[in-house]
Amino acid sequence: MSDASARVADSTGNWVDTHAPLWLRPYLRLSRLDRPIGSWLLLLPCWWSAALAAGIAHGLSHLPLTIALFFIGAFAMRGAGCTWNDITDRDLDAKVERTRSRPIPAGQVSVTQAFVFLVLQALVGLAVLLQFNRFAVFTGIASLLVVAIYPFMKRITYWPQVVLGLAFSWGALMGFAVMLQSIDVTALMLYAGSIAWVIGYDTIYAHQDAEDDALIGVKSTARLFGTRTREALVIFYGLAVVLIGAALWLASARWPAWLGLAVFAAHLGRQIARLKINDPVLCLRIFKSNRDAGLLLFAGLLIDAVMRV
Template identity: 80%
Template sequence: MSDASARVADSTGNWVDTLAPQWARPYLRLSRFDRPIGSWLLLMPCWWSAALAAGIAHDVSRLPLTIVLFFIGAFVMRGAGCTWNDITDRELDARVERTRSRPLPSGQVSTKQATAFMVVQAVIGLVVLLQFNRFAVLTGIASLLIVAIYPFMKRITWWPQIVLGLAFSWGALMGFAVTFGRIDVTALVLYAGAISWVIGYDTIYAHQDAEDDALIGIKSTARLFGAHTHQALVLFYGLAVVLIGVALASGDVRWPAWLGLAAFAAHLASQIVRLRIEDPELCLRLFKSNKHAGALLFAGLLADAVMRAA
C-alpha cells in the first residue's frame, strides 16, 4: 500500500503524512496525532480546573508543572482512547467513507499491534498520573470505565455524546483532585458545564457522518436533533455557559475569569449562527474551533489565578 493511499481521508497534508517516519505513521494516525483537535478538547477542562483551583487556593506555584503534566496526559490518553475506539469500531469504520482509510480497517496495522500500542500509551499515561496525590490517581483511573464503554454507546443509544461528555470532561474534576485532594461542588458544577459543551460540539462533529450513520444504524444526537440542531445547540451551549458561570461564582473569581467566560460564550454563539448542518466541511471547521473557545476561557482563568496569588 502506498503512503498516499494509506492516508486517512479526513486528515491529509499534516505533519504525520509529510515528516514522520513511514513505520510510525499508522501508529500516529491511530493516536490521532495527525488530528490533534480531540486532544486539545480533552485538555481544556483539565486546564480550566487546574487554573480555577489554583485561584481558589491563592497559590500558582505548582500550576506550571500541573499544566505540563495535564498536556502530556491528555495527548497520550486520548491516543489510547482513540486506539481502543478504532479496535472496537474497525468493522463499522470499514463501512463509512470517511473512516475506511483508518489504519485498522485499511490493514496498515493488525489488531494485536494496535492493542500493544494502546497498552504502551496507557502506561505512559499512568506514569504521568502517578506524579499526583493518591486521590488524584484514583480519580484518574476511575475515568477508564467511561472510556471503555463509550465506543459501544452509539450502537444502543441516541445519546452517545453524553457518555463522550462524561469522559472528555473528566479533567474538570482532576484539577481539584490534584490541588486539594478532593472534589467539591465547584468542581462538579464545572464538570456538568463541560459535559454540556461536549454534547454541543460533538453534535456538530457528528453531522459529518449523519448519512452514513443512518445507513449502518449508528445513533447520534446529530441524527436525533436533525433540523432542530440549532435549537439544541442553544440549549446545550447555553447550559454550558450558565453552569461554568455558576462554578466561577462559587470559586469567587475576579474580572479576568468573567471576561474569559464572556469570550467563550460569544465564540459558542458564533458557531450556532454560522452552522449549516448540510455542509460537512463547515461542521468540521466549527468543531475544531472549539479549541479556541476553550483557550479563551482558560486564558481568563489563568489570569485570574495569577492575580489572586499575587
Template identity: 60%
Template sequence: MARLIAQADLPEKVADAPAGNWVDRHAPAFLRPFLRLSRADRPIGGWLLMWPCWWSAALVALHHGTAGQALWHLFLFLVGAFVMRGAGCTLNDIVDRDIDVQVERTRSRPIPSGQVSAKAALAWLGVQCLVGLAVLLQFNAFAVWLGIASLGVVAIYPFMKRITSWPQAVLGLAFSWGALMGWAAVTAGLALPAILLFAGSVSWVIAYDTIYACQDKEDDAIVGVRSTALLFGERARLAVGGFYAGCVVLIALALAFNDASPLSFLGLAGFAVHLAQQVFRFDHRDGTLCLQIFRSNRDAGAILFAGLMADCLWQWAF
C-alpha cells in the same frame, strides 16, 4: 509492529486529516499508521480533552494552589491529555473496525485500511496506557483513584453508539473528567465549583460532538449506529445552542461559587461569544463547515483558560 504494515497498500493520508499535517510530512514511515491511530495527525481531540483539565487547574489555583504547583500540573495534564486521547482513539478504532470500513470518512483509518492489525493496535494501546499511568501517578492518591475511575467511562464509550442515541453524552463524561481531576490534584477532594465546571464541560462536549457527528449522518443511518446528530435532525442548531447556553450558565456558577474576579468572567464572556458565533454559522447539512466549527472549539477553550489564568496571575501578584 512495522512488519504488520503492508507498505504497498498504505494510503497517502487519512481522509479527514488536515492536509500537510506533521505526521504525513515528517514522521518515519513505520510509525505513521500508529500515530494516525492516536490521531496525532488530527490533534484537535487532545486540545479538547486538555482544556477542562486546564480550566480546573486554573480554577482551583485561584485560592488553593501556588504558581509552581499550577505550572507543574498544567504540564502533566498536557502530556496526559494527548496520550490518553490517543489511547482512547486507538481503543475506539479497535472496537469500531467493522463499522469504520463501511463509512466513507473512516475507511482510510489504519485498521480498516489494513495498515495495522488489531493485535498491533492493542499493543500500541498498552504503550500509551503505560505512559498515561506514569503521568497519573504524579498526583495524590485521591486523584489517582479518580483518574482510574474514568477508565470505566472510556471503556464503554465505543459501544454506546450501538445502544443509545446519546453517545455524545458518554463522550462528554469522558472528555470532561479533567474538570474534576484538576481540582482533585490540588485539594485531594472535590467541591461544588469543580462539579459545576464538570457539568458545564459535559454540556459543551455534547454540543460540539453533535456538530462533529453531523458529518456522518447518512453513513451512520445506513450502518445502523446512533448519535445526537440523527436524534436532533433538523432541530440540531436549536439543540446545540441549548447545550452551549447550559455550558455557559454552569461555568458561570462554578466561577461564582469559587469567588472568581471579573477577569475570569471576562474570559467566560469571550468563550460565550465564540460559542454563539458557532451556533450562528452552523448548518447540519454542510459536513465541511461542521468540521471547521468543531475544530474551532480549540480556540473557544483557550479563551476561557486565558481569563482564568489572568485571574490567577492577578491574585498571585496582588
C-alpha cells in the same frame, strides 16, 4: 498489508503525512496525532480546573508543572482512547466513507499491533498520573470505565455524546483532585458545564457522518436532533455557559475569569449562527474552533489565578 503512507480521508497535508517515518505513520494516525484537535479538547477542562483550583488555593507553585503534566497525559490518553475506539469500531469504520481509510480497516495495522500500541500509550498516561497525589490517582483511574464503554454507546443510544462528555470532561475534576485533593460542588459545576459543551460540539462533529450513520444503524445526537440541531445547541451551549458561570461564582472568581467566560459564550454563539448541518467541511471547521473557545476561557481563568496570588 496496505501502504503505510496512505492518508486518512479527512486528514491530509499534516506533519504525519509529510514528515513522519513510514513505519510510524499508521500508529500516529491511530493516536490521532495527525488530528490533535481531540487531544486539545480533552486537555482544556484539565487546564480550566487546574487554574480555577489554583485561584481558590491562592497558590501558583504547583500550577506550571500540573499544566505540563496534564498536556502530556491528555495527548497520551486521547491516543489510547482513539486506538481503543478504532479497535472496537473497525467493522463500522470500514462501512463509512470518512473512516474506512483508518489504519485498522485499511490493513495498515493489525488488531494485535493496535492493542500493544494502546497499552504503551496507557502506560505513558499512568506514568503521568503517578506524579500526583493518591486522591488524584484514584480519580483518574475511575475515568477508565467511562472511556472503555463509550465506543459501544453509539450502537444502543442516540445519546453517545453524553457518555463522551462524561469522559472528555473528566479533567474538570482532575484539576481539583490534583491542586486541592478534593472534589466539591464547584468542581462538579465545572464538570457539568463541560459535559454540556462536549455534547454541543460533538453533535456538530457527528453531522459529518449523519447519512452514513443512518445507513449502518449508528446512533448520535446529530441524527436525533436533525434539522433542530441549532435549537439543541442553544440549549446545550447555554447550559455550558450557565453551569461554568455557577462554578466561577462558587469559586469567587474575579473579572478576568468572567471576561473569559463572556468571550467563550460569544464564540459558542457565533458557532450556532454559522452552522450549516449539510456542509461537512463547515461542520468540521466549527468543531475544531472549540479549541480556541476553550483556550480563551482558560486564559481568563489563568489571569484570575495570578491576580488572586
